[in-house]
Amino acid sequence: MSHHIEEMKAAHRLLAEFTYERYPVQRGYTNRTLYINLSDSTIASKPVSEEMKEKFTGGKGFGLWLLWHGIRDTTKWNDPENEIIISAGPIGGITTYPGTGKSLVVSLSPLTDSVMDCNVGGYFGPYLKFAGWDALEIQGKAEKDVIIFIDGDTGRITIEEAPLEPVDTHLLTDILVQMYGGDDHHARRAISTVTAGSGAEHTRFGCLNFSWYDLRRRAARVKQAGRGGIGTVFRDKRIKALVVKFSDLKADSNGPADLARLQRVGTKMHKEIHDYDDQQCGMRRHGTAYLVGIMNDYDLLPVHNFRYGSHPDGHKIDVRVWDARFTQGVPDGCWYGCTLSCSHAVDGFTLRTGPYKGQKVIVDGPEYENAAGLGANCGIFDPDYILEANFYCDTYALDTISIGTSIAFAMECYEMGIIDKRATGGLDLRFGNAEAAIEVIHQMGRGEGFGTIIGQGVRRMKKIFVEQYGADPKILQDIGMEAKGLEFSQYMPKESLAQQAGYGMASKGPQHDEAWLIFMDMVNNQIPTMEDKAEALHYFPIWRTWFGLCGLCKLPWNDIVPPDNALTDEPTKIPEHVRNYVEIFSAVTGRQVTSEDLLLMSERVYNFQRVFNLRMGFGTREHDKIPYRAQGPVTVEEYESRAERYDKQLKALGYDVEKMSTPEKVAALRAYREKQYEELMDAVYARRGWTRNGVPKVETLQRLGIDYPDVVEIVRRAGG
Ligand code: SF4
Known part of the structure; x- marks a missing residue:
């Protein structure tokens, strides 16, 4: 470690310390979460109940559940009681199947003033779990910049005031892997950090950078929990960095119920990726x-x-x-x-x-x-x-x-x-x-x-x-x-009604991780009717939610497909990969599940997140509307740039376009497209078991087993 970094470390002031015994992970869970309050330097262990696992699974589900109980209805993003929760989910951390190291982050957002979730790579989430914790829940605000260090090797957690390190990620991450990992490059692989940067302090869309140590490059690299400004919350809490250390990674660190079964599915998938x-x-x-x-x-x-x-x-x-x-x-x-x-x-x-x-x-x-x-x-x-x-x-x-x-x-x-x-x-x-x-x-x-x-x-x-x-x-x-x-994330939704609704109806705002339906809808014409689109907008957001419950990356699900996938009954769902996930979940947790069980886990959390939005003052139909730029041409110039396409659509609707000025055509197309969007919202709400105002009905909550009194009360107040 350089003299410079030693000086920075020497300037740390210990605010709190907590020691614990690290147990092996059992079937994907450690059965406890770590609670830290920066206002009074509390560090505590909280139990994970069987109900929490049963109803909320892990990852984003745990984040939402902990945040729900940690805040009040009136809490704002920069109030001390707002929390940042990081959780890996029960599958997170297995090394036998591709895309299994994601961390899920949940907080109240400075952009939306409601609940936000992000899915991010890097080693932090898995190391946090192997260090002994199913989730990290941070509340309160520090007075000065702090680093939270979770040492999974020794079972010691500290909150340290850290005045000298720079804030920007590329400098800070490099310093921290040396400070906590030492000079040996293999030892540095045991370190993962979460940092933000100076931009997060001055904007509402600060992100979090999650690190891993790239042995070939001999350098730390980062992935981003990008959406919704959780990095801004992080710096508002005066957190300079989170550091976790775990040196003992093995194939069975996640404590799977059946490692051989896990390895069989993994080997098949690795071969598929290699071949195709x-x-x-x-x-x-x-x-x-x-x-x-x-x-x-x-x-x-x-x-x-x-x-x-x-x-x-x-x-x-x-x-x-x-x-x-x-x-x-x-x-x-x-x-x-x-x-x-x-x-x-x-x-x-x-x-x-x-x-x-x-x-x-x-x-x-x-x-x-x-x-x-x-x-x-x-x-x-x-x-x-x-x-x-x-x-x-x-x-x-x-x-x-x-x-x-x-x-x-x-x-x-x-x-x-x-x-x-x-x-x-x-x-x-x-x-x-x-x-x-x-x-x-x-x-x-x-x-x-x-x-x-x-x-x-x-x-x-x-x-x-x-x-x-x-x-x-x-x-x-x-x-x-x-x-x-x-x-909005960066896909043009104008010509895909289903993608417009995929953006508009997404729980956290217009991000494509819930529903990416452009190709299915516009290019391949696989969901032509309103009912088809509504079904896709029911199934895919729920299915994709499941990755966030379990600590998974979505890419290995559908960015690679088996060669005979097109011949299956439902090629858009990639049935063979869904079977892989059924196998993996069963092999890790020991719970023998079906694909319907996976969907039920997700539907529960998906509806819970909708109710969470309601609780924070959002979550109804008016909040699912999108700007017209996402639906069609706003200006004459835009219309004329694709005049042939738009004229054809108007003709099909019975308009005599030869007699219309461009502003008239813009207005006619707009009236039609906005009506279509409203019709699709009706169809999707009905399919999801929600009211016409987009509120989950009480019977839907009952069917899903989340009819807790406070949840039902919020829904009733909103007319559900
Ligand atoms: S496919 Fe997913 S898990 Fe794998 S490297 Fe890419 S982002 Fe990470």
Whole structure:
């Protein structure tokens, strides 16, 4: 350890210490959670009841359950009683099946003022469990910056005041793995950290960076719990870092009931990835960046704040460019045993701007969302800019999805004359101006200038532009790509009604991890009727919720499929992989389950999260609405850019388009599409067992076994 790091460590002041006996994990659970209150430096162990496991499974389910009991109806994101909960879920940490190391993070969000959840890679969640804890629940606020250290090797937990370490992730993570892991590179693999960065302090969309130590690179790398500003909550609590240490990882560390059964399923899946990934998505070679070109080809890549779905310069940021930049040319996984290994990186990238100008750094990614959001949606098709922005977003801890959508919105407002250089502090925020965009990101890191306004997110920017610059609220509502206060992720939903509802009805806001139905709906026409779409919007959000209960990555479910999948009855569900998950869950927990049982686990938590939104003052039909930019062309220019497509649709509806002006056509198409969206909401609510106002009915709660008195009371008050 360098002298410099020793000095930082010597400056730590011990605030609290807690020792415990570490038991082996039993069938995926440790049966206790760790509670920390930073206001009074409490550290305590809480039991996990059988009911908690039965009803909420783990991961996001545990997070929601603990948060529900930890806060009041009136709690705001920056109140001390707000919590950050991290949990791996019962399957999280097995090393025999790909994509099994995810941590689930839950908190109240500074963007939505309601409950938020994120699914993130890195080693923290599994190590936390193997260190003895099914979940970490942090409440309260520290007075000064602290590091929480969970030493699973010795059974000791400390809260330490830590004044000297820098905050930005790439520096801090590197220091912490040396400080707590020592000089041996193998020993450093036993360390995982959670950090935020300076941008999280000055915006509402701060993310959390979860680390793992990359032995080949001999460097720490990070994955992001990106959505909804949980990094902002983290810094508001004055947490500088969480550190967990666990040195004794083995194939049976998760205590599975039947290790041999687990290994059989895993071996089959590893072979499938080995044999077919190259022919299918090529995740091992390209990561998710392969999607840029495909989305551009299908008119689904958001360009200029979701005005358009493709751009002639799209090829400048497509997979060929990233393949040439990804350094090692070998698969990179974010947890042991993930043969799908999509976590690519660019090494030795020399920064051209900002406080770390001139440094050579590792850029994690870019992933699809980074290239699409930071690049195409802002009209920037410069790979060097995308890498630079990607790096700074990570080290400042800024959610690349929210930042891409927020900068794109500000750029459109600037081009429309809604704001000008007086508002932007002199920044020429035209689409395509990479120099201005990177300066916005640095301003978020420094906490100054127009960057901090953009850092409030689209919903609050709309309010500021109306109040301070006299903007028309209606046009801002139409083009501001947020719902529930969260910025849209980077898929163009205009031509897919099912995807529009997938975004609009998602519990936490418009993120694609609940329902990604664009291809099924628009490209492959597999769900043509309202009923088909409603069924998909019932099944897929519930199915995908299950990954978040168990600590799993969704990618190995459907980014690779068995070669005969198309011949099955329900190819969109990937039946063979669902059977794998049934096997895995049964083998880990010893509970012999069916695929229906897995869905029931998810449906329970899914409905509980809806009621949680109700409890916080949201969660009804009006909160499932989306801006019209997500549904169709807002402006004449947008309509005319795809006039052939839209005219054809109007003709099919019986309109005589030859006699209509473009504004008339825009209005007619809008009336039709908005009506369709309302009809689909009705169909989905009915399928889910909710009222027409989107409230789960009491009988639905009873069927799911979550008819607790306080839950029923909230639903009754909302008319359920
Ligand atoms: S598929 Fe990618 S994101 Fe998922 S666990 Fe594997 S490496 Fe991590």
